[in-house]
Amino acid sequence: DAKTTQPPSMDCAEGRAANLPCNHSTISGNEYVYWYRQIHSQGPQYIIHGLKNNETNEMASLIITEDRKSSTLILPHATLRDTAVYYCIAGGGGATNKLIFGTGTLLAVQP
Amino acid sequence: EAEVAQSPRYKITEKSQAVAFWCDPISGHATLYWYRQILGQGPELLVQFQDESVVDDSQLPKDRFSAERLKGVDSTLKIQPAELGDSAMYLCASSPIRGSGSSYEQYFGPGTRLTVT
Numbered sequence: 001d002a003k004t005t006q007p008p009s010m011d012c013a014e015g016r017a018a019n020l021p022c023n024h025s026t027i028s029g030n031e032y033v034y035w036y037r038q039i040h041s042q043g044p045q046y047i048i049h050g051l052k053n054n055e056t057n058e059m060a061s062l063i064i065t066e067d068r069k070s071s072t073l074i075l076p077h078a079t080l081r082d083t084a085v086y087y088c089i090a091g092g093g094g095a096t097n098k099l100i101f102g103t104g105t106l107l108a109v110q111p
Numbered sequence: 112e113a114e115v116a117q118s119p120r121y122k123i124t125e126k127s128q129a130v131a132f133w134c135d136p137i138s139g140h141a142t143l144y145w146y147r148q149i150l151g152q153g154p155e156l157l158v159q160f161q162d163e164s165v166v167d168d169s170q171l172p173k174d175r176f177s178a179e180r181l182k183g184v185d186s187t188l189k190i191q192p193a194e195l196g197d198s199a200m201y202l203c204a205s206s207p208i209r210g211s212g213s214s215y216e217q218y219f220g221p222g223t224r225l226t227v228t
Contacts, residue, residue, distance in 0.1 A: 034216070043115075043202050043219030044154065087153055097142070097206065097215060098167060101153025 002027040002090035009106040012082075018075040020105055022088030025069040032092045033064055034099060035073045037084040044087065044101075047073065078109045113137045115220035117203050123226045129191035132223045136185070136205030144217060145178055145188050146202040154202055160186065193227045200224050 005023040012018040024033060034049040048055055048062045050071075055062045061074040075082055087104040091097075116135040124130045136143050141162050146154035157176065159167040162183040171178065175194070180186040190197055201224075204217040 041224075043204075043222050044217075046216040046218065049216065092215075097217075098156060098159070099217065101155070103151070103153055 002031055004088045004090050004102055006086075006088050006102065006105045008103070009108065011108050011110055012075075012078045014080060014109055014111050015077055018073075018078040018082065018107060018109070020073040020075075020086050020088070020107065021070065022073070023070045024088070024090040027068050027090045031090050033062065033068075033071050034087075034089040034092060035060070035062065036087045036089065036101075037082075038087070038104070039081075039084040047086075049092075078107075080109050080111060083107060083109045115203055115205055115218055117201075117220035117223055119223055120221060121224050121226075123228060124193050126195055126227050127192040129189065130193050130225065131187055131189045132201050132203075132225075134186045134188070134203030134220060136203070137218055140205035140207050140218070141183070142206045142215075143180055143186050144204040144206075145186070146204065146219075148200040148202055148222070150199070157188070190225075193225075195227050198225055198227045 002024050032049050032051050035047040036044040038044045048057055048060050050062045050064055064071045085104040085106050087101050089099045091099050118133050143160045145157045147157050148154040157171045158178045160180045163180050178188045200222045202219055202222045204219045206215045206217045
């Protein structure tokens with residue numbers, strides 16, 4: 001599975017868009033980009049995933065560069081409840097759909 | 112909304128004792144995962160089941176850890192004997208099965224926080 005690189009922490013003002021970057025320069029052609037988040041003391045929560053195209057759902061948007069070496073998760077209107085550790089994972093799609101979590105980005109939404 | 116259930120939520124045990132965790136996945140999910148999360152780190156996969164069969168247990172410390180999913184539904188993870196270094200959050204996740212090569216999201220339970228004293 002490809003290694004991902006994320007900033008350890010970011011701040012965002014409440015009501016503003018939060019843009020979380022992720023580098024996955026060694027991603028292979030059949031690996032997906034997944035985003036999960038983990039609010040303190042809870043289990044991780046699936047947010048969104050994509051292969052090549054940009055994706056949007058009710059929680060967020062995922063922008064994947066054309067060369068697939070990096071991506072950005074966008075939370076359009078961050079709230080205090082979005083404060084969490086956000087994990088970007090490049091993997092899955094194979095026989096076992098194995099996901100390897102890194103240490104993620106701690107997003108702190110400020111009032 | 113269907114959820115993954117885990118019990119207990121918290122467990123304190125003394126080293127050298129046995130401990131067990133239970134997980135009930137979302138109904139109809141064929142794939143079940145057990146992860147361990149040490150404080151400050153991301154979750155690490157311990158074992159993955161497809162129905163009742165183990166498909167990946169490469170990171171499971173088999174000298175002390177065991178996992179089973181006898182009827183392909185709920186699952187138990189056991190540690191015997193527990194060591195101080197086993198203190199962590201143990202997470203269960205499940206996912207639906209799709210076609211080969213497809214992607215599918217994993218749904219996590221609330222976890223069991225284990226403290227070994």
